[in-house]
Amino acid sequence: MRLLQAAHNLVLCLGSLAMLLGTLRELARRGASEAPAGPLGRASFLFCERPDAVAVGPLYAWSYLYYLSKYYELLDTVLQLLKGRPPPHFFLHVYHHAVVLFMAWSWCAYCQSLQWGGLLFNTAVHVLMYYYYFRTVLKLPTPWKRLVTQFQIVQFGFSLLCFLVTAALLATGSACAGTGALAFNLAFNVTLLLQFFGVLGKNDARSGGSKKRRE
Template identity: 35%
Template structure:
């Protein structure tokens, strides 16, 4: 068991590619504003065009569409699981021994190496950011499926558009709580994409409601962590990314309201 932990820790934390990671604006893959802007613009353009002219899109055989959905969902389920383990181990590895409780909720406003966007923790946060681009495929699959049970909504497009932007800004500002957000959201996505995978291969899991419950719990946990961060922000020299946190609160509140409205209808 110890050998397994050592191997996992090496490949997810200590490997040179991960341990020596540095977010260099305009040099690290996906770190340029051009990349972000183009990715979101292309996503919105293809989504709106596909939705507007969905009747002109080729109708894929249902078996092929299910296979594509199954592969896509399985990949994102496994990727999310790896991100949970990788980011959790990286946080434990990068966490300072002194005043670690504060650091978990509040990256101090100083330019020391612990909170710079570098090292294994920010490698996995960067990886998480890139996975949000991969999730754009979700939208295309929904449009192609023409499914009544999983229909395209404003909530879906709004979420997929805003999350990559907030991830990018979260890395850039070294936002406090971002590592917790990654771990919680990736955990929800393991459950969600496992459900989509099973549906795509013809299974009907009894725990469909669990997916919705996990998504709501995600919001609750985020709102619980926020007051702790606020306490440290106003009683110490401040927390990194406080301005972005304010934007996040507005976004998450709007998302929760849209989410509850969507599922109540």
């Protein structure tokens, strides 16, 4: 079971890296082909997708692959339960995996604005997170657990900042695709941000208690 979990985590780590690099490449290509528009110039599509956009082409292919990868991630829960115990922070684990499926689907279904910022940051987080899990399963030294949670918090904070840019564009009359899906995504990110702050606090309390016992 340990080797199976290690292989699963390594697949997700390398898969996340491939999606990160592939999306960066296609974003650079699209940015180079975009006509400058609005105050953000060629980068406008990153924050405000055209309302007539259609989810086709290599860039949206990465979004769709990201969506499919969320089904594979469900094995996280299955493998952990097969070991005879639920994953740590079980409610957050199940909530995140369940809702993110709908979120990723809505990216493609509604050509949601801001989706590529979320894809880039989330795949970057997953490269670090699944590498951490890979090493943990193999019982290799992993003294940087706190960094993973901190990176996740930064991810959701960054998402909120990007939303403010999109909100400013909408307020000044820009028409952006998938604003309903974006509102749902924003609410989801806020709930995750609050829950990850709770996880960080619990982890700090546990590590503080462990230090006191050692003293």
